[in-house]
Amino acid sequence: MDLERLYREHVDAVYGYLSFKLRDSQAVEDLVQETFLAAHQGLNRLHSVNSPKAWLLTIAHNKLVDFLRRRPVHLPLQAESLAAAGGEAANLFAQEILEQLAEPERTIVYGLYVEGLTYRELGEMLGIPEGTVKSKAHYARKYLYNWLQGGSR
């Protein structure tokens, strides 16, 4: 797979994840660029990965961590982030769902439901053991199940 195809097929996922984590649109744009440049440099490793999307999101996450180390900023709640980006009213309930959670559960739930990443892929992406992702996902789900059934909507 060449860079153009990789970009065409997965730029939405990378952009979506970075926009979910940061409200700074210029920083998001720069990080998307850095992610794909890094991917291009490591393109020979692509044949050994199961999911190019998960591989790119791992690179994007690492770029984000580096960026925040260089320039610590407040990580907004999803609602703030989307409101800043002009999020639609239809997304308000989805934002409310994620606001029920702290990190890293929020990112895990985002990865599971928005991008369809597996526990293993999320573990690689976030640099934590698969078992930890699984237990945090179970905790988050139980919380969200109760919340959904509690008629909070």
Next chain:
Amino acid sequence: MTKPQEEYMDLAWGLLYDTLSPEERALALRLAASEPAFLEALQLELALKKELTKLKTPIPEGVKLRVYAKIRGTMGQALYRAVLRTVLETTMPKMLGWVMQIFERSVFVSE
């Protein structure tokens, strides 16, 4: 309601995101038809999927094109530098290596 078991959560999620093996898929479908706790987990997973996929944020077309142009530009610059370095290294006398270093500093680093 009884709290859905954790295996049911994973199985229901796997069914919705198509990550199950054929055996797991058969089990999930069997449970959906016969096990109320699994059906409940499936309904809750479906509700979460339906709501949360609304958070997908596609990159605006203008940004998509601009970022790709920047990526290509950066890659082109890197290629140009590598080619220029090779050409200069093979064509210039060794003693002029320091000239190249100054050239690189002034042209590339401060650009």
